[in-house]
Amino acid sequence: MVSRTNKIECHLESSREVSIIMTTTEQNIDEILIPILEKVSDPEIPVLSIMDMGVVRTAVIEKDMVKIQITPTYSGCPAMDVIGDDIKSALKAAGYDSEIELILAPAWTTDWITPRGRKALEDYGIAAPLNAEADISVLLEGKRLVKCPQCGSTNTRLVSQFGSTACKAQFQCDDCQEPFDYFKCLK
Amino acid sequence: MKNKNLYNYILGIADNSLILGQRLGSLTGHGPSLETDIACTNMSLDLFGQVRSYYQYAAKIAGDNRTEDDIAMLRKEREYVNVLLVEQPNTDFAYTMARQFLFDVYHLSFLQELQKSKDLTLSAIANKSIKEVSYHLRFSSDWIKRLGDGTAVSHQKMQDAIDGLWTYTDELFHQTEADKAMVAEGIGVDVTLLKEAYYEKVKAILDESTLQTPESKWFQKGGKEGVHTEHLGYLLAELQYMQRAYPNMEW
Numbered sequence: 212m213v214s215r216t217n218k219i220e221c222h223l224e225s226s227r228e229v230s231i232i233m234t235t236t237e238q239n240i241d242e243i244l245i246p247i248l249e250k251v252s253d254p255e256i257p258v259l260s261i262m263d264m265g266v267v268r269t270a271v272i273e274k275d276m277v278k279i280q281i282t283p284t285y286s287g288c289p290a291m292d293v294i295g296d297d298i299k300s301a302l303k304a305a306g307y308d309s310e311i312e313l314i315l316a317p318a319w320t321t322d323w324i325t326p327r328g329r330k331a332l333e334d335y336g337i338a339a340p341l342n343a344e345a346d347i348s349v350l351l352e353g354k355r356l357v358k359c360p361q362c363g364s365t366n367t368r369l370v371s372q373f374g375s376t377a378c379k380a381q382f383q384c385d386d387c388q389e390p391f392d393y394f395k396c397l398k
Numbered sequence: 399m400k401n402k403n404l405y406n407y408i409l410g411i412a413d414n415s416l417i418l419g420q421r422l423g424s425l426t427g428h429g430p431s432l433e434t435d436i437a438c439t440n441m442s443l444d445l446f447g448q449v450r451s452y453y454q455y456a457a458k459i460a461g462d463n464r465t466e467d468d469i470a471m472l473r474k475e476r477e478y479v480n481v482l483l484v485e486q487p488n489t490d491f492a493y494t495m496a497r498q499f500l501f502d503v504y505h506l507s508f509l510q511e512l513q514k515s516k517d518l519t520l521s522a523i524a525n526k527s528i529k530e531v532s533y534h535l536r537f538s539s540d541w542i543k544r545l546g547d548g549t550a551v552s553h554q555k556m557q558d559a560i561d562g563l564w565t566y567t568d569e570l571f572h573q574t575e576a577d578k579a580m581v582a583e584g585i586g587v588d589v590t591l592l593k594e595a596y597y598e599k600v601k602a603i604l605d606e607s608t609l610q611t612p613e614s615k616w617f618q619k620g621g622k623e624g625v626h627t628e629h630l631g632y633l634l635a636e637l638q639y640m641q642r643a644y645p646n647m648e649w
Contacts (some may be wrong), residue, residue: 286526287447315451316522318529371433372537373440381433397529 240270244277247305254293255376258335261294265323268314277302277309282319284397285377321397332394336360338382340396357393359384367391405459406479406576407586408520409469410622411512412452413480416470417630418501419445420637421488430491437537438494444530451523471641475631476624479574483566485621485630489559492545492552496559499538503599504570504592506531511587520585539603546607553608560604561612568617570596 240248248270249262261267261281269280279298283291295311302309321340324332329339338357357367364386371381379392399405422442429435453466483501488494509531512524545556571593573581580586601611620626640647 283447283526285444285447285530286451287443287445289443315526316518318522318526371437372533372540373433373437375436377440377443395533 238265238268240267241272243272244270244302247301247307248298251294251297251301254290254297256332256335256337258331259324259328260331261298263325263328263331265325265328266294266319272307275308277307278312279309280312280314282314282317284319286315288377319397321394324394333360336391337379338391338393340394357382359387359389360391361389362387399460399462401459403576403579404517404585405456406574407580408452408456408459410479410574410576411508412449412456413478414484414501414505415445415452416449417478417480417633418484418498419443419449420633421484421486421494421497424636425488425494428488434491441498441534441537444527444534448523448527448530451526455519455523467641471638475626475634478626478630478634479622479624480630481566481569482618482621482627483563483570485627485633486563486566487629490555491541492555493559493562495538495541495545496556496563498534499542499603500560500563500567500600501570502531502535502538503603504596506535507592507595507599508587508589511592515586516584542603542609543607546604546609556607557609560609564612564614565616565618567596567600569619569621572619572622574622 245262248267249260251261253259253261253264253266256264264284266281266284267279268282269278271278281291281294281298291313295313298311299309324339332339338360341356355365355367358365359367359382362384364384366385367382368385369380370383370390373379374381374392378395378397380395381390382393383390419442422438422445425435425438425442427435429438449470450466453469456469457464457466483497486493486497506528509524509528513521513528515521515524542556545552547553548556571589573588573590577586577589581588604611618627
């Protein structure tokens, strides 16, 4: 709770104008900025760029200033402050000053992870999220749907609903016996 | 302060999450198993994340120089308006899960209504939090069933926990002055309307867990007016220690 000096304040306006921005699910990102932002990764999942994760909602250049809006995966995600700092330094290195805002609406969903992002997760050893209906049965009814990122078997089981970070659950493969993280589905 | 009712209303929501988050967070390294330890601290993290959004908004409404941290760390015990339920101690794991379950059922139904608030910030926070809180409810319900329908000992421990905490449930549905004012403006949730469905939902899970639903009609109250059980003072002493000992310190 106690602040870092440069932590991001959540953007919490409630004017009409802002509400329009808050309800759109489309990203608004200047093409010039994409290659820079793609180099910034989630500090807890270094193989996944913030672009593939879908946390960057707006990135526009206004005069000499880049304005970025990011949205947290989970409300309490401690990576957001670090991601904000990393974006600022990446843009600084490319010659831009920037302002970062954290927005809450529309709320992030695992659907925003790109196909390339899902592939990066799998290669890294984290099972990518299934769809929402599958998720409930995977977690509660012991159905075996989550694919082991090591051997590809779906003979896997839930070990713990909560894993190493807020966005992951702990699974184990009953074929190759490897434990692995599953990126929880969030819709 | 111009918008005192809205400010107090936000604190009424957020203080519950702060205090429950602190209770869960103090299980770090003390959970009964690694998985449950991690689960409790993950839920704590979710609640703290939600609290930050609420307190930032409250700080903005206050319009003076106070920050989210001032609101979290520098109030006196009587200025916290959380319900008595969430400040009850982590006596044993059955008790911790019963407390979580009795709050989660309320929390989820409250957020589902808050999503419809005319206040777009509160609505956005609710919309974000629902995804996390439904996961909490899934976790706590699961443990009510596992312990309730488990061994004779686990069943007895869970029944004792439910019986012990039952007296704090009715307060969830008490309206404060700020509540009434915000309901009238279409911003707040009318908690009295959530009560019936709450007890039905709780009973359904308790039935499934082979547990008895308590019949006691005597309920404790006071938290929403700042009159707390003895446990909150000790919790705050720990929560506030660093800010009191080293004012204005930052990470």
